[in-house]
Amino acid sequence: MSPTRNYQTQAIVIKQSKLGEFDKIITSYTPEFGKLKAVAKGACRPGSKLGGNVEPLTHSLLLLAKGRNLDIITQSQTIDGFLALKSDLWRISCGLYISELIDSFTMENSENRPLFDLLLDALHQLCQTDGSEIVLRYFELHLLHHLGYRPQLHRCVTCDSPVKPVVNFFSFSQGGILCPHCNSEENHHCEPFALYHSAGEKQPKNLTQDRFPGAISAKSSFPLSVDALKVLRLWQDCDYATAKRVKIKSNLSSELEQVLQCYIIYLLQREVKSVAWLEELKSHLDNHREEN
Amino acid sequence: MASRFSASLAEPVARLVEEFNKLPGIGPKNAQRLTYHLLRSPNEEAKALAEAILALKEKIRLCSICFNITDRDTCSICQDEERDHSKICVVEKPSDILPLERTGKYDGVYHVLHGTINPTQGITISELKIKELLSRLQDSSVTEVIVATNPTLEGETTVMYLQHIITPLGIRVSRLARGLPFGADLEYADDMTLGQALDHRQEF
Ligand SMILES: [Zn+2]
Ligand SMILES: [Zn+2]
Numbered sequence: 001m002s003p004t005r006n007y008q009t010q011a012i013v014i015k016q017s018k019l020g021e022f023d024k025i026i027t028s029y030t031p032e033f034g035k036l037k038a039v040a041k042g043a044c045r046p047g048s049k050l051g052g053n054v055e056p057l058t059h060s061l062l063l064l065a066k067g068r069n070l071d072i073i074t075q076s077q078t079i080d081g082f083l084a085l086k087s088d089l090w091r092i093s094c095g096l097y098i099s100e101l102i103d104s105f106t107m108e109n110s111e112n113r114p115l116f117d118l119l120l121d122a123l124h125q126l127c128q129t130d131g132s133e134i135v136l137r138y139f140e141l142h143l144l145h146h147l148g149y150r151p152q153l154h155r156c157v158t159c160d161s162p163v164k165p166v167v168n169f170f171s172f173s174q175g176g177i178l179c180p181h182c183n184s185e186e187n188h189h190c191e192p193f194a195l196y197h198s199a200g201e202k203q204p205k206n207l208t209q210d211r212f213p214g215a216i217s218a219k220s221s222f223p224l225s226v227d228a229l230k231v232l233r234l235w236q237d238c239d240y241a242t243a244k245r246v247k248i249k250s251n252l253s254s255e256l257e258q259v260l261q262c263y264i265i266y267l268l269q270r271e272v273k274s275v276a277w278l279e280e281l282k283s284h285l286d287n288h289r290e291e292n
Numbered sequence: 293m294a295s296r297f298s299a300s301l302a303e304p305v306a307r308l309v310e311e312f313n314k315l316p317g318i319g320p321k322n323a324q325r326l327t328y329h330l331l332r333s334p335n336e337e338a339k340a341l342a343e344a345i346l347a348l349k350e351k352i353r354l355c356s357i358c359f360n361i362t363d364r365d366t367c368s369i370c371q372d373e374e375r376d377h378s379k380i381c382v383v384e385k386p387s388d389i390l391p392l393e394r395t396g397k398y399d400g401v402y403h404v405l406h407g408t409i410n411p412t413q414g415i416t417i418s419e420l421k422i423k424e425l426l427s428r429l430q431d432s433s434v435t436e437v438i439v440a441t442n443p444t445l446e447g448e449t450t451v452m453y454l455q456h457i458i459t460p461l462g463i464r465v466s467r468l469a470r471g472l473p474f475g476a477d478l479e480y481a482d483d484m485t486l487g488q489a490l491d492h493r494q495e496f
Contacts, residue, residue, distance in 0.1 A: 015412065021316045047473040052482025056445050081483040089452040092445070093411060100412040277411035284457075 005066050010079065011036060012119055013058045014099035018044065026054045026073060028062070029102050029119055034110040038064055038071045053078045057085065057095045059120060084127035091126050093281055097274040098122050098139050104268055105147055114146045121240070131244040133253055138243045140260040141235050149267060152176025153233050158186065168229060169221035170259050172266040177229070178221055186221075222262055228255045305331070357428070359404040359421050361386045369401055376400045381438045382425065382454065384408055384447070392440065400438070403428065408446040409453055422454075429461055436464045443470050443485075 011028035014035075019025050024043040030036050040050045053060045053076035063075040085091045102119055106112070122139045126132060144150060155162055157176040169183040170176070178186065231252070235243050248256070265271060301309065305327055312323035330338050354360070355367035358380075362368070369375065369389075379400025383389060386404050405420045417423070428434065439454050441447035455465045471489035472481055481489075 049477075049480040052484050055482075055484070058482075078483045081487075083484060083487060086445070086448065086484065089449065089456060092449055092452070096411050103412075273414040274411035276414070277409070277416045280416055281453075 006063065006074075007066075008061065008063050009033065009036070011060055011062050012116070012123070013054055013056050013060065014103050014119075016040075016043075016054065016056055024054065025070065027103060028060075029106070029116055031113050031116045032111060033108075034112055034115075035103070035106045035108045036071075037108060038062070038073050039067065040073045040076075050076050052081070056099060057082055057092070057123065059123070080124075082123050082127055085123060090281060090285060091132055093274065093278055094126050094132050094136055095123060097136065097272070097278055100272055100274045101140070101143060101264070104270075104272065105143065112146060115143070118142050118146060125240050133257075134244050134246070134248065135240070137256050137260060138235055138240060140264060141232065144260075144263070144267075145236070149175055149263075150236070151232065151263070153229060153236065156182055158182040163229070165226050167226070168224050170224045170263070171221045172263050173220050175263070177224070183221055222259050224259060225252070225255060227252055228259065231256060232259075354404075358402045359386075359406060359424065360389060360402060374399075378433050378435045379438065380425075380428065380434055380436070381440050383440050384442060384450075388440065400436075405441075405450070408441055408444075408450045410446050411449075417453075425454075426457070429458065429463060434463055436466065439465065439467045441467075443468075 009030045009032055011030045013026055013028045015027040016024045017027075019039060022042050022044045024040045025037060026040050026043075027035065027037050040048075040054045042048050043050045043054055050073060052058070054062075054073065058078055059080040059082070061077045061079055062073050064071045065074050082095070085095055098119065102115065106115070118139065122135055125135045141151070151170070152175060153163070155177075156168075156179040157171055157174040158178060159182050161179060163177050163179060166180060168180060169178040171178045171183075171186075231246060231248065234246065261272070261275065308327045308330070309320070309323045312318050312326050313320055318326070330341070351363045352361050353363070355362045355370055356365050357370045358367060360367045360369065364371075376399050379398075380403050381392065381398060381400055382403045382405060383392070384405055384407065389402055389404070392398055392402075403421065403425050405422065405425070407415055407420050409416060409420070425437075429437070437454070437458055439451045441450045451467050455467075458465045469492050470485065471492060472478070472485060478486070
């Protein structure tokens with residue numbers, strides 16, 4: 001869809017960067033155009049009429065004019081500033097993480113309406129106080145679905161036999177469950193899997209073996225407990241209300257986090273930067289809670 | 293832009309035009325005007341400018357206490373005993389100190405973070421002068437930290453993080469009030485600004 005000279009769109013701002021002294025480049029996700037980069041002139045000046053409407057994690061209505069290179073935001077109005085989310089350090093960080101995922105996986109001018117709805121929905125969910133971890137996992141799982149990487153969780157991706165209630169494996173390269181038999185077969189002739197095997201890419205300092213022991217040291221698959229599989233299957237086909245009703249203990253929670261984030265890193269072939277901050281913050285907030 | 297003209301210009305002229313053009317707020321036209329101005333001006337003037345630019349890079353360093361820019365080990369603000377050293381105002385960058393000083397309303401000292409927390413750019417605690425701030429709070433008589441980061445999402449994230457780690461030390465953490473900028477129009481204010489302006493409304 002190619003917009004006319006002046007056009008209007010809803011947009012969720014996912015990133016911004018400075019352009020010169022007073023302007024900003026705003027990256028947002030829109031229902032009709034997918035990812036959209038545009039210039040907000042004078043957005044750094046005090047009293048700018050664009051100002052807060054183009055801050056990250058804001059759902060706005062934008063009026064744009066076609067530019068030679070990037071389009072120019074001429075007017076803006078906030079639809080939802082997600083103020084409850086922005087009043088809490090942890091939830092802001094969760095919001096930035098899902099914004100970074102959208103930014104990393106999408107390209108400009110490629111419409112994906114379900115992805116816009118998923119992002120909007122997740123930001124609304126993060127405005128509530130409970131279940132932020134579940135919101136992140138649910139978002140990751142459904143993001144994969146809308147991008148065409150829906151994990152195959154019911155039949156073994158190699159032999160197609162129904163998955164049994166034992167410890168199975170998640171294959172990153174095949175995007176689904178490997179039964180224990182196929183996993184051991186494959187691993188006989190499978191080179192040790194390195195997450196960063198693409199041309200000369202350095203292993204980022206934040207993603208060490210301690211954080212994702214399974215992913216780095218093992219082969220191309222990740223062991224998955226029966227409980228984790230059950231939860232993933234449920235989340236794949238339910239709404240937030242149902243997803244949040246599941247009680248998740250902390251070791252199951254970190255198992256789910258690891259398998260989904262490793263799969264995401266495998267697909268992106270690079271680190272998601274805000275994960276390091278979420279980890280740092282989580283350990284800090286945990287320590288703090290224990291002190292009190 | 294400058295390089296397009298450079299074929300028709302003498303090399304030293306083209307080179308200076310290009311260098312000026314890299315500076316903020318200076319377009320190709322202005323770059324040429326400045327260059328020709330220097331060409332016409334006396335030798336001493338051009339020399340003084342060149343020396344001032346060199347001295348800037350050679351002599352300037354960061355204050356060992358507050359990380360403001362200075363030409364000594366400790367900046368003039370940190371050395372000033374008249375100032376109230378129990379109050380520290382935390383800013384993003386050295387150039388934020390000047391406007392605060394101009395208000396004439398602040399008599400404490402400063403701490404420059406050299407950035408704000410920006411998780412998606414990979415900028416977190418270790419990239420900023422946050423450890424240094426905490427160690428200043430350990431062994432001194434600081435009673436109040438005023439966080440004066442910009443009213444942006446990154447600035448807010450930084451405020452909340454600092455509040456989270458400093459409050460347990462028994463030190464008061466405050467922040468600049470947020471609200472409508474002078475000369476603004478209510479109609480165009482965003483929700484966050486207007487909401488905070490209401491929250492922090494003042495009685496007459
Ligand atoms: Zn199988
Ligand atoms: Zn100093």
